[in-house]
Amino acid sequence: MPETTNLASKQKELAALIDQFSSGEGVNATDIPSLSCIRSSKITEPIYRVHEPALCIVAQGKKEVILAEERYLYGPSDYLVVSVDLPVSGQIIEASSDRPYLCFRLDFKPAQIVELLEESELRTIQLQLGSSRRGLFISQTSTSLIDAAIRLVRLLETPEDIKALAPMYTREILYRILKGRQGEMLKQIAVEGSGTYRIKEVIEQIKEHYAQPLRIEELAELANMSPSSLHRHFKEVTAMSPLQYQKRIRLQEARRLLLSDTPNAAEAAFQVGYDSPSHFSREYAKMFGLPPIADMKRLRDALMGDQPQGSIEVL
Structure with missing residues (x-):
């Protein structure tokens, strides 16, 4: 065949x-x-x-x-x-x-990728430790x-x-990806010293503390990079700057809060780290196409209408 x-x-x-x-x-x-x-x-x-x-x-x-x-x-x-x-x-x-x-x-x-690399010949493939790849x-x-x-x-x-x-079949699936044409991009997250590996730690830090002010110098120290190198490697991995990444995390979390039990946009804005509700509303509308109140009405109308309930979480 x-x-x-x-x-x-x-x-x-x-x-x-x-x-x-x-x-x-x-x-x-x-x-x-x-x-x-x-x-x-x-x-x-x-x-x-x-x-x-x-x-x-x-x-x-x-x-x-x-x-x-x-x-x-x-x-x-x-x-x-x-x-x-x-x-x-x-x-x-x-x-x-x-x-x-x-x-x-x-x-x-990522630990599963590390384990696979350690136990297979894939580890012998040389990686450019100073490089970063898109995530x-x-x-x-x-x-x-x-x-x-x-x-x-x-x-x-x-x-x-x-x-x-299931663990055996999962390992085989990940192994097939690592052996594929773009396997190098996945290997980067598991190789200590690669730019992608270090940016992964910065991403985790921003996610955990997204509501706090962004301190580039501290993030650069965490990644063992200069601030300019951090910006360059971060953008190579995520297609955005650290500040843009934080902003998207904040706005997505605010939207989730508004869909759950947060009573108003101002409260959601403060919870995710915005000092100004008007600034929050402008950035929210730029990202989602509508201001918070109008966006919530559209989403709730979609859930009440004929859009499948589960489709809100399809990704």
Whole structure:
């Protein structure tokens, strides 16, 4: 069987399994804690969130992810990897009730990449320790990668096998990515001394203290870089400056607060670190397209209408 025909057949098999284990619209958790099956029968509005390290394989439909000003479009012929925490927006752009969007998402930790590198010949590959790579990339799928994904999802049919076999199949999936065309980009997060590895620590610091004033000198010291080198490497990894990263984290968290139980925009602004509610409203509208009150009305109307409930969390 030709490779392209075999790959298409495997993609259909993966799509059927994702559909089988999606109990509803949106993100469906599974008995494998790191694995989610995502389904949407409709095109969605852009969804904003901090995307943690994960592999996403779209088995059916198409998706667009935006990082800062960069657009990444991918479908069944590609897979997406996010290697560090990144504030992004994602939108399903091809889906229908007859052919829903179906996605396999596998969360992973940098420690798993470190372990794989230490136990395989992949560690012998030389990396440029002073370089940094983008924390998000798209690459072409392969039959071997889809095969490994299918085996992992099929474990949901025999839950008694998950504890013994899921770690093995997960390791194989990550190994396939590391051996792929852009495996170097993933390896960077695990190699101590690489620019990406050091920026990962800065990202964690900003995320943990996003409501506090940004102190570039302290972040540069944490990364063992000069302030100018920090800016350059940070932008190479995240496509934005540290200040822009913090701003996006703040605004996304404010939106989450407003959707939950925070009574008004001023209170949300103060909670995420803004001193001026008017400044907050201007930046909020610039990012989300509407001021806070109007944006909340639009989102709640969407939830009350015919938009699938789970689609608010589809990414």
